Amino acid sequence: MPFPSRSLGALAGVTLGAIVLAGCVARADLESADSIAVTSTDSTCEVSTDEATSGTVTFEITNAGSQTTEFYLLADDGLRIVGEVENVAPGVSRTLTLVAQPGDYYTVCKPGMLGDGVGKAAFTVSGEAVTVDAEDAELKQQAVELYAAFVKDQVGQLVPAVEEFVAAYEAGDDETARALFPLARAFYERIEPVAEALGDLDPRIDYREVDAVAEGLDWTGFHRIEKDLWVPAEDALNSDDVTPAWQDWAPSTAAERAVFGDLLIADVQELYEYVHSDAFAEDLAAQGIAGISNGAIALLDEVASGKISGEEDWWSGTDLYDFAANVEGSKMAFSLVRDFALSSGEDGEELVAQIDAGYAALETELARFGSLEDGFVSYGELTDADRRDLSDQINALAEPLSQLTVTILE
Template identity: 65%
Template sequence: MTRSRTAAALAGLAVAAVALSGCVAKADAAGRSQNLSVTSTDQECTVSGASATSGTIDFAVKNTGSQTTEFYLLAHDGLRIVGEVENIAPGASRTLTVTAQPGSYYTVCKPGMVGDGVGRTAFEVTGGKVEAAGSDAARQKAAVDQYASFVKNQVEQLVPAVAAFTAAYAAGDDAKARDLFAKTRIPYERIEPIAESLGDLDPKIDYREVDADAEGLPWTGFHRIEKDLWVPAKSALNSDAQTPAWQDWKPSTTAERQKYAAGLAANVKTLNDYVHSAKFTAALEAAGVAGLSNGAISLLDEVAKNKITGEEDWWSHTDLWDFAANVDGSKMAFSLVEDLAASKGSEGKALVARIDKAYRALEAKLATYGNASSGYVSYTKLTTDDKRQLTDLLNALAEPLSQLTSTVAA
């Protein structure tokens, strides 16, 4: 799709809610610290306890494996990062200090710092709510820092997923590649505006044929591969609903498949290198929390412009996977700044309540079509009324969400 690659789009997806918890200095944390030990190996992530009371928790992480590792405390949804320590070399130790609110969490280690991690285990925090410490400025910095952690985590999952997907495609195992296509795209769709901010990187990774043609760019990436995997019928039209799908196009040769596969993997590596760089950190800090709230809005706009029409995954009809991932990212961005918005008086609290209710309604509707674990129905199964209902829910969310940036920036 045609996308605006502006600085505001940089903060498009989001992550851990400050309302849940935040990484803090020990001196700033409320209450007495609780100490837990973590042993990270190449296959396991063992925590000395499965619960703690709300307040400051110290996780002392020892890496006894052969690879550099990371340790995460994840929120109940498994996406939001409450705290992390990274770059723990073999034989080294690091401590993660968090102030955790009551609730359900997960602990997980990531040897090699790519993939989904190992040893994901439920972790419960009991007790009463802990008041957030620090000034607005400190809380805003924590929000930006946790967003950076989320983006890194998503791209670290994307790298091996793309490797498996492109390997199947290049080898001609189309059944496996088709099965992996929608799943592989989920982390990318959650952090899509990051690539959009990097010049031609998003076009190389995710442009549709009609968009590449309109801008005079070579057509590569996910959707070039998608058309090979779901070969269109001779009578099919491209996503502009006018151009014959076979016009100036033919299925890729083995050599071309290898080229497209290597290109997608290389471009995803470029994205991974960027999100682990000082340049990325500086860009996020410059965007600030206003950039994060704008990101929530831009991702919802992405859904309204392209996913709801079924034009994103024109050949595979896996649009609902992308739809849900964009909503995930948008909601994470909202979660990141909702505490700040609610602190702006009664109007801020009312706005947060409206937005939260609208997200829940949209998610409930999406859940009737499936989920990321078991899969979503083909977009071709949706009726005109289904699409109208989704559009109405999107509009009901977009209106209050449009007020979020001015509220958090006030």
């Protein structure tokens, strides 16, 4: 699947390489402890222990609820998926086996396979670091499967987030809708290249007004609703001409809001159905780890070509939320192929060091302005110097990141 780039609290610290893909010992040589029992119900996720020893760890998941469920082992940022089992039907048990490195994790179940799950709890792996064969084709397949799981998880949280956002918008509760707008978008922004590969789906969900007009498309989606929620002032200008943004503009009626809101819900549902389809699995498999690497690059390109200019969320000024989510998604994808780059030799090690440093510096710079958890300042509050500093950090990361795909394929 191609990952094209469209013009366009502080980030959680992703612990890179927290699981598998880290060396050259056969997986069969790793010692496995007794299985860890997980019981998922409609409202709980009970794990028989909150700790394990590094090496092969097996979870035995039993669905005692009434809804099909999923089980996840998450990295310490609560975002990156390091192991998951999906489609566990009521009354069914399934097994998750993985090679765990020492570190802090979270366990969580997701009954109904939507939302952010239930019973999220800390899980600790102690012991010595474990090495595995980074050339193992099975590990490459696992990286692809974990990226697919991450995409499904984000879209699974996007669906109810958009439904809540649209409900407030259609009810005329603009204050609530404005608060929910950037939070719902974050789930989309972390996996945006996936939607961009689906023809007109991304334009329907996320096109700016100027893009829709230029291409002769009906303007719908997040940004159409955004303009209703942040009615342009009479001195507001479009981004690439001098036409007043309020000219010929009238806020949507209640009936029109219902249309735009329902269209966004339907388009997001279409995205959900795609990422749970055989076609999505086949597309990812065809691209392999190069597709993941290209996804990391494309998400940073989203920041460099659109977010940094402040033109993405033109009416709301919530660009930094999108910015942060793009970077989180990029870093997540990079984390899954990082060890393949390391295994390519000294050049790969140097490249990884540069990329690690680039993400860290960009996170630090972003943290000056807020976080996804606590909120960001309006993009309009940034000075020219602030924007230059952010741009410099993006460019410093983009250069080594652009070499990632070639490096892991060598």
